[in-house]
Structures are given as C-alpha cells and as structure tokens.
Amino acid sequence: MLRSSKELLLALLTCIFIAASYAVVLLFTRQIPAAGGFYGHMVGVLGFLLMLMTETLYSLRKRTRSARWGRMADWLQFHIFTGIVGSFMVLLHSSWKFNGLAGITLLLTGVIVFSGFIGRYIYTRIPRTADGIEDPGLVGIMQTTALANARRLMALWHAIHIPIGMALFIAAFAHILGALYYATLLK
Amino acid sequence: MNNSKLGCLSPFAIFSAFLAIFALLIIGVLNGNAMFSPGALHNAHADIGDDCGQCHASFWGAQTMTNLCLNCHTEIQGELGDSTTLHGTLTKGLGATCQSCHTEHAGPSTSLTVMDTSAFPHEATGFVLTGHQIRSPGVSFTCSDCHTEGISMFNQQVCAECHRSLDSVYSEKHLTAFGVDCLACHDGVDRYGDFSHSQTAFNLTGAHLRVDCSDCHVGARTIAQLQSTKRACESCHQKDDAHNGEFGAQCGVCHSPEAWKPAKFDHSLSNFPLEGKHVDVACENCHTQGYAGTPQDCFSCHRADDAHQGQYGTACETCHHPGDWKDASFDHSLSRFPLDGAHINVECAECHKDNIYKGTPIECAACHADPAYHLGLFPGQACSECHTTAAWRPAPYNGLHTFPMNHGQENNRLNTCADCHQPTLAQWTCYTCHDRAETEQKHREEGIADFDDCLRCHPTGQEDEAESRDGDKDNDD
Numbered sequence: 179m180l181r182s183s184k185e186l187l188l189a190l191l192t193c194i195f196i197a198a199s200y201a202v203v204l205l206f207t208r209q210i211p212a213a214g215g216f217y218g219h220m221v222g223v224l225g226f227l228l229m230l231m232t233e234t235l236y237s238l239r240k241r242t243r244s245a246r247w248g249r250m251a252d253w254l255q256f257h258i259f260t261g262i263v264g265s266f267m268v269l270l271h272s273s274w275k276f277n278g279l280a281g282i283t284l285l286l287t288g289v290i291v292f293s294g295f296i297g298r299y300i301y302t303r304i305p306r307t308a309d310g311i312e313d314p315g316l317v318g319i320m321q322t323t324a325l326a327n328a329r330r331l332m333a334l335w336h337a338i339h340i341p342i343g344m345a346l347f348i349a350a351f352a353h354i355l356g357a358l359y360y361a362t363l364l365k
Numbered sequence: 366m367n368n369s370k371l372g373c374l375s376p377f378a379i380f381s382a383f384l385a386i387f388a389l390l391i392i393g394v395l396n397g398n399a400m401f402s403p404g405a406l407h408n409a410h411a412d413i414g415d416d417c418g419q420c421h422a423s424f425w426g427a428q429t430m431t432n433l434c435l436n437c438h439t440e441i442q443g444e445l446g447d448s449t450t451l452h453g454t455l456t457k458g459l460g461a462t463c464q465s466c467h468t469e470h471a472g473p474s475t476s477l478t479v480m481d482t483s484a485f486p487h488e489a490t491g492f493v494l495t496g497h498q499i500r501s502p503g504v505s506f507t508c509s510d511c512h513t514e515g516i517s518m519f520n521q522q523v524c525a526e527c528h529r530s531l532d533s534v535y536s537e538k539h540l541t542a543f544g545v546d547c548l549a550c551h552d553g554v555d556r557y558g559d560f561s562h563s564q565t566a567f568n569l570t571g572a573h574l575r576v577d578c579s580d581c582h583v584g585a586r587t588i589a590q591l592q593s594t595k596r597a598c599e600s601c602h603q604k605d606d607a608h609n610g611e612f613g614a615q616c617g618v619c620h621s622p623e624a625w626k627p628a629k630f631d632h633s634l635s636n637f638p639l640e641g642k643h644v645d646v647a648c649e650n651c652h653t654q655g656y657a658g659t660p661q662d663c664f665s666c667h668r669a670d671d672a673h674q675g676q677y678g679t680a681c682e683t684c685h686h687p688g689d690w691k692d693a694s695f696d697h698s699l700s701r702f703p704l705d706g707a708h709i710n711v712e713c714a715e716c717h718k719d720n721i722y723k724g725t726p727i728e729c730a731a732c733h734a735d736p737a738y739h740l741g742l743f744p745g746q747a748c749s750e751c752h753t754t755a756a757w758r759p760a761p762y763n764g765l766h767t768f769p770m771n772h773g774q775e776n777n778r779l780n781t782c783a784d785c786h787q788p789t790l791a792q793w794t795c796y797t798c799h800d801r802a803e804t805e806q807k808h809r810e811e812g813i814a815d816f817d818d819c820l821r822c823h824p825t826g827q828e829d830e831a832e833s834r835d836g837d838k839d840n841d842d
Contacts, residue, residue, distance in 0.1 A: 213403065214403075233373075237373065275403065275404060277402070277403075277404065278399070278400045278401060278402050278403065279389070279392075279400040279401055280403065282400075336375075337375075337377050338377075340373060340375060340377065340378045340381075341375075341377045341378050341380065341381030341382075342381070343373070343378075344373055344378045344379075344381040344382040344385065345381050345382065345384065345385040348382050348385035348386055348389070349385060349389070352389050353401075356398070356400075356401035357401075359401075359421075359423070359424065360398075360401055360417065360421050363424035364421060364422070364424060364430055364464075365422060365424055365428075365429040365430065
C-alpha cells in the first residue's frame with residue numbers, strides 16, 4: 179500500500195515550479211502565453227507526453243507482473259505524479275480558453291484526474307503488498323463484506339476510469355491532428 | 366480485477382474509444398471542423414463562418430494561407446510588388462507572410478494584427494522612429510502613443526496634437542504654413558529640431574532670422590523641395606522692390622539682410638560717380654522720376670541754375686566742375702574766337718557787354734572803332750590786314766603805297782607811318798629825317814629852285830633818280 183503521500187507533495191512542488199515559469203513568461207510578455215506559442219506548445223506537448231506516460235507505463239507495468247521493472251507502489255506514485263503534473267501543464271496550455279475540441283479534451287483531463295483521486299482512495303481500501311498485489315495476510319483479517327465492497331468498487335472504478343482515459347486520448351489525438359493540420363504544418 | 370490484458374483493451378475501454386470517435390464524427394458532420402477552432406473569428410471575417418478551408422490550406426497542397434488571404438485581400442496583393450508600401454516591404458524585404466503579423470480566432474472585436482512591436486521594422490512604413498524614442502525624460506514611446514486607433518492605423522492628427530502640447534505657437538504656425546500632412550515631409554529621421562540653417566548654403570542673418578520658413582520655402586513639401594529653394598534675393602523680394610526693377614536683381618549691392626534701410630549704394634560703381642557737391646545731394650533731387658535711366662548730362666538737372674540763360678548750351682562741364690559753379694575755367698581757345706595777344710588780358714565784360722556772351726560778334730570793328738587817325742582811308746578793310754592782336758602797333762601797311770615802305774630802314778630810322786605821315790596819314794613830309802635847311806641849300810646849289818614836291822623828282826626816295834628826272838625835264842623843256 180501507499181505508505182506516504184510524497185508523490186502529491188512532489189507533484190505540488192513541480193506544479194508550483196511550472197506555475198512560476200508561467201508567471202515569468204506572463205510578466206515578460208505581458209500577455210497570456212498562447213497555446214500555439216513557444217511556451218504554450220511546450221507545456222502542451224510535455225503535458226500530453228506525461229499524460230500518455232501516466233496512462234500507458236503504469237498499465238504496462240501492472241501487466242508485466244515482474245518486480246524487475248520496479249515496485250508497483252512506486253509506479254503508482256509515478257502514475258499519480260505524472261497525472262497531476264501533466265494535467266496541470268495541459269491546463270496551462272489551454273491559455274484559459276475552453277471551447278471546441280480542445281475544451282472537451284481539457285474537460286476530460288479534469289474528469290480523469292478527479293477520477294484518479296477517487297481511485298486512489300478506493301485503492302487504499304484493499305491491503306496490498308509493496309508490489310501492488312493484494313496482501314493475503316491483511317486481506318484475510320478484513321471483514322468479508324468490507325473486502326467484497328472494496329473489490330466491487332475497485333472494479334467499477336476501473337470500468338469508468340479507463341474508458342474515460344480512452345475517450346480523453348481519442349479527443350487528444352484528434353486535437354493534436356487538428357492542430358498539426360490547421361496550425362503547425364500550415365504553410 | 367482482470368489482470369490478464371491491458372485495461373485499454375477491455376470492452377468498456379474499446380467501447381469508450383469507439384464512442385469518442387463516433388461522437389467526433391457526428392460533431393464533424395454537423396459542425397464541420399468548427400470543433401478545431403481555437404476561438405471565434407473577427408467580425409470582419411464573420412462571413413467565412415466554419416468554412417476553415419477558405420483560409421487554411423492543406424499542408425500537402427500547393428496553396429498557402431497567404432495565397433488564400435490574398436484571394437480576398439486584393440488591395441494587399443497590389444502592395445506586395447511595391448517596395449514603397451508597408452506590405453511590399455514587409456513581405457519582400459523581410460520575408461514575412463500574412464500570419465507573421467496578423468492573427469485570428471481571438472474574438473469578434475480583438476485586433477487582427479499582433480506583432481512583436483519591439484522588433485517591428487518601422488522604417489518599412491516610411492517613418493523611422495529615430496526621433497521618437499523618448500516621449501519625455503525617462504518615458505519611452507509606446508505604439509499606442511501614436512497609433513491611438515489601432516496598431517495598423519495612424520492618424521496624423523496625433524502628430525499635431527502632441528506637437529501642439531510641446532510648442533503650440535510654433536506648431537500652429539507650422540501647420541498653417543505646411544498643412545497637416547506631416548508625413549509628406551517628415552520621415553522620422555530628419556531631426557528638424559536640431560536643424561540649423563547655417564548648415565545650408567544660405568546662412569540666415571539679420572531680418573531673415575525672424576521670417577517664417579514658409580515665407581521663402583513656399584509650397585515646399587519635401588527635403589528636395591526645401592533644398593531647391595532659390596537663393597537669389599529677387600526670388601522672394603521681387604514684391605518688395607521699391608525701385609520697380611530699375612536697379613536690377615542684385616539687391617545685395619546696396620542692401621544687407623539686417624534691414625532694407627539704410628541702404629549703401631556705391632554710386633561710384635554706377636555710370637555717374639558722385640564727386641564734389643554731388644556727394645551731398647539727396648538722391649531724390651536728381652532721381653525725380655525713378656532711378657533707372659536718370660539722365661547724366663548736367664543740363665537735365667541744372668537747367669534752372671544756368672546763369673547764362675542757355676547761351677552757352679548744355680555742356681556745362683566744358684567750363685564748370687561739380688566742386689563749385691563759380692570755379693569755372695572757360696577755355697576761350699575752344700571758342701570760335703580764341704584769345705591771343707592783347708585780347709588775353711582783356712576783361713570779359715569789355716567784349717561781352719551786359720553779361721551777354723552768346724552771339725558776341727568776332728569782327729574787330731564790333732569792338733574797335735576805326736580811329737580818327739585813319740581818316741577813313743581804309744574803308745572796308747579788315748583791321749587784321751595791318752594789325753595783329755599782339756598790339757596796334759606796329760601795323761605793317763600792306764596796301765597801295767607808291768613810295769617804298771622800307772625807305773630809310775637801312776639806317777634804322779623809318780619804322781612807323783608817322784615817321785613820314787605828319788601830322789596825319791593824309792599828309793606826308795620828308796623833313797622828319799631830311800633836314801629842311803640843308804636840303805634847301807643843296808637844291809639851290811644845284812640850281813633847283815622848285816623842290817617843295819620831293820616825290821616829283823624822287824618818287825622812290827632814291828637820290829640819283831632826280832638826275833634822270835632832270836634830263837627828262839631838260840628834254841621836255
């Protein structure tokens with residue numbers, strides 16, 4: 179199980195650092211960094227990559243079942259860190275405009291982050307080893323109903339969280355293709 | 366929990382992905398590509414609506430966004446080939462495209478022009494910002510100081526308003542003189558504020574320092590026109606010419622830029638240098654009808670001063686000089702009666718009675734009456750036949766005279782008429798020289814009793830001619 183919330187602290191510090199860089203740009207240019215500008219593009223692309231990593235790496239690690247790729251607890255912490263920092267960068271990329279497909283993508287990003295926080299809460303209801311699998315000893319001393327409820331909640335959450343992520347990335351890819359076509363590759 | 370396969374491959378996930386794709390397709394069918402729009406178009410482009418392709422060219426096609434812009438903005442198309450225009454300069458010289466400066470999707474009323482103003486090559490607009498860096502001490506100019514109605518617009522009223530606040534008197538005068546089209550002359554680099562006219566070939570001095578620029582630079586709107594302003598006095602001062610052009614166009618010969626008056630006319634450079642009394646005479650006394658063509662002969666001015674009442678003609682300078690009328694020096698030798706001999710010392714009035722000079726006869730008799738001494742013996746004869754102007758005497762008689770006039774000259778005795786003709790010219794005697802008593806005695810000794818008429822026997826005064834006369838007498842007898 180997660181023994182501490184250091185990933186949240188790290189994520190907060192990183193977000194503060196990024197927010198500071200945003201403030202510097204804001205101060206020097208005296209205008210909100212445009213999504214298509216250098217800074218806006220940078221936070222957008224990095225944010226997207228972090229979000230992509232958030233979704234794929236943790237999921238892949240879970241399926242490997244091998245401690246050779248690191249402990250699941252650490253991967254979850256990394257998943258949470260990149261999910262928070264990546265979504266924060268995507269938010270800054272928005273230049274505070276929430277219309278169109280980009281707005282929908284940002285909305286889905288917000289939804290999945292919110293979903294992630296809920297999932298983390300449910301996740302901790304089931305005692306686990308450091309590698310993320312259920313701890314037979316601790317699980318055994320739980321009340322059967324409580325454990326069953328926790329397991330059902332976890333399954334339900336998975337059934338929602340992952341499809342939201344799929345919708346998010348479909349929307350994000352469409353947004354990226356549109357941006358490439360209409361702006362980046364525009365002659 | 367199913368750990369056997371990736372979560373993204375779960376039925377829910379796949380369904381969700383397909384649902385998302387389907388939703389996007391539906392939105393695309395219903396709204397076109399509007400979902401990709403980052404924001405509303407400007408009102409000026411409202412007609413385009415959701416037809417993204419009107420402006421956005423595909424990256425694999427031959428068209429560019431600039432081409433698509435110019436399809437509608439044909440007036441800009443016209444500027445592109447002309448490097449004197451803003452768009453011509455920006456696109457040709459700097460390789461800019463439309464989207465380098467213009468943006469969209471920022472809302473219906475947000476400016477379509479977004480530039481890096483600090484790096485904007487303002488000289489491309491034809492106006493350099495060299496002279497517009499500091500608005501006031503410590504305060505730099507910003508774009509909106511001049512471009513009050515938008516970055517791409519400029520109203521020259523802004524120039525006038527700002528410069529009025531700096532110097533209202535000068536600005537009003539300048540605007541009145543040159544008009545409100547500031548950019549017609551000013552390109553931002555000219556720095557008229559530091560301009561000194563002494564840098565030009567026409568340094569301003571005297572009264573010229575106080576005139577308005579436009580008084581001389583009439584209608585000038587460009588540097589070239591200002592520089593081509595004629596520098597000759599008459600190009601500006603023709604209307605001021607009190608001499609009506611009589612003195613020509615070289616005003617500077619007499620006048621200076623300090624003032625029209627006093628003027629220093631150097632009369633010695635004219636055809637009539639002033640000397641003597643003429644120096645102190647007021648200009649108007651001679652130049653009564655203007656200056657050009659003033660007659661230079663004395664009589665034109667001095668007709669009233671002619672003490673000779675025109676008798677001596679109009680060439681006063683023959684006798685008089687400008688120093689003093691009375692210091693006249695009449696050269697009688699130039700007249701038809703040159704003075705010589707005793708005439709030289711005769712007072713003028715002796716011949717020119719009553720101060721009348723003209724028409725004075727030159728015949729001797731007009732002044733010299735035939736003396737009683739002549740006894741009227743020389744009627745019609747000119748005095749000069751016998752007399753000279755040196756003196757009345759001697760007067761060598763050249764007329765009819767039977768008796769040799771050189772008689773007795775060998776003895777240096779007979780010189781004048783009176784030596785023989787006594788007491789008058791009508792009478793004569795030989796006894797002035799020949800002693801009467803001695804002559805009587807000798808003739809009596811010769812037996813000549815009738816010897817009173819000397820010339821009967823001695824017609825030429827020779828002594829021996831009487832013997833032949835005697836023979837003749839004897840024969841006659």
